[in-house]
Amino acid sequence: MFLRSFLGASALSLLAATGALADPVTVTDIAGRSVTLDGPVERVILGEGRQIFFAAVLDNDAPFHRIVGWRDDLRQAAPESYALYAEKYPQLKDIPTFGGFKDGTFDIEQAVALKPDVMIMNLEAKAATDEAGYEEKLAKVGIPIVYVDFREDPFAHTPQSMAIIGKLFGKEARAEEFNDFYQAQMARVTEVIAAHPDLTRPLTFVERAGGYTEDCCMSFGNANFGQFVELAGGRNLASAFIPGTFGTVNPEQIIASDPEQVVVTGGNWEAYVPGGAWVGVGPGSDEAAARAKLAALMDRPAFAGVKAVETGKVHAIWHQFYNSPYSFVAVQQLAKWLHPELFDDLDPEATLKELHARFLPIDYRPGYWVSLDEKSMN
Template identity: 35%
Template sequence: MNPRALLILALGISIFAGSVQAKMTVIDDVLGRKVELDLPAKRVILGFYAEDYMAIGTENALDNVVGISRDTWEGWRPSSWSLYTNYRPSLKSIPDVGEVEAQTFSIEKVISLKPSVVLLADWQYKGLGTDAERLENAGIPIVVVDYNAQTLERHIKSTQIIGELTGQEKRAQEIADNYKHTIESTLQRIKAAKLPKPRTYVEFGNKGPSQYSFTYGKNMWGAVITMMEGDNIAAPFVEWWGPMNPEQVLASRPEVVFLAGTESGVAGDAIAMGQGVDRKLAESRLAGYKARTGWNQMPAVKNNRVYGIYQGASRSILDASMVQFIAKSMYPSLFKDIDPEQEYLNFYKKYLPIMPTGTFTAQISE
């Protein structure tokens, strides 16, 4: 056989062998859906949880991201976006596919980017409705993860899924194990102490003191309060999230109040928390809520147990430290040895390429 024929035969055998060895992997996502795809994923569209994706998959995982729902990062956490884009300017060039809640998410744009997988939050997948079927009918797999539920089970499962997608299973398991240990050890202290459950209220303080914004029932901060043995006063009135009647808030006489905020709160009189936010400003915004009608008679206000918490540190594998903060605020005598804000920064130091500066937890002062 001549050399040319031998070369063609060798190439054919090599291609055939490669096709035999290539195997599709089946992932069970958080909804119990079985999704078949090639791993590690080479062309990924991120709907949400970009920081988690990077922490678990390493910064290199971003090299395979071909589209993002940009508003969930730049729009909701602008200072965080600036911090990351200053470090990695190429983030700005990743195509934007729109945002589900704003009804700008473009199925056509997603299809045009030819992704090997679309990673969506549970709320995004459900929000897309039949549009999700359009992607699947186009042969594009969708994997669903969920940190918004704020349950240990879904946090662990979501972290393991991202580990599979990025080929970082070992790193993902380490992060998941550390998260699990933090949650369980924190809860163990509380249960062992057998103290009365403090009546607790949480509100996203994005509208300032003059208008009540939404609180949480079964998910996000509401779920954390319940998990850490607090008595969430919103639970009987709000299933997931939504505003609570101000009179009912007062009648419930909360002993602990959490007001969540982001960097966007710097403008106006909203709660300001997060990257680049000065601590004095954060504390002054908390103090502004004392002026709400009837709040001067609230046990939480009388006893200076009104706390600020960074909204951007929720619904994330990074939120173990915020769980600690909520636990410490509700049961201060049990966690004198824990510095939640430092724990939050320690996660960045170990798993992420940037280090934020600002105010991520705060307490009202005299």
């Protein structure tokens, strides 16, 4: 009462509006660190431009209003998504960009000049952050780091990460709404698979970013897309040969294993590999062109005579499902490919349309996947 009388209601309103009376917010991030800051945060640096995939869910009315800096990877790694956002929100082109922790090009002075309340980093960047001492250096200038994860353990960490960011943004209810949708859509696959314990699981090889390099063949171990396959009722071929999340499987091993299904992750990587053999799936992509490039990849020696190629059970899917809150869509599409008889009523495209209608500020555009056998697209 004394404070109100002394300052007056209008002064208190001014203090609240300027953040002087902001409530402290404490989160435990995905790295297990307790971070306390004033919230909700209003000025955010994104450790990756592709983190707009979660920011757009929580701030779908104005997805860039908190973003004061970001990495320049969205434009290069997911140019179709960048174009869709830029068309509706041209101000994104003016957001300052900065270098990375891993390559040592991050500029602390630039970060300080942006006056951020928080910097949100992906968990996989923590090792480089620790090695360079960035966490301590940023703390000294009042910039806390919060780690989230959509890549290393997406099905455990995606709901946790969304809840963390929701608390930082003051959008807890919105994060909970998304997490409920996420869990319900995952259950449409996992509950069906669990109900068939004797299910025959097709051996599936996932080629990571096929055609991005001339080498063959990058893949996933037990995590990420490897886990997507297992949840969708398949057997991930590379799990026996890759102990971690990422690695390579020899072409001879692919032939010897003879996978029943092949899935290639793809995207438009013209910025990185101009004219490359990569399969350009993604929002608004040319599906016929993507299918032709997918067929060309199957002409490589690693896939000579394998069962999946002979039967046309070869597919390409948007690579960015691997590092976004939208991974449940990929699990649904994989389940549809691996067990069409069990998932006849499941429509992953309808799920993706609902995701856009309920949570995203941009319109849905088809093109996130293709199959050599066009019947598999239905």
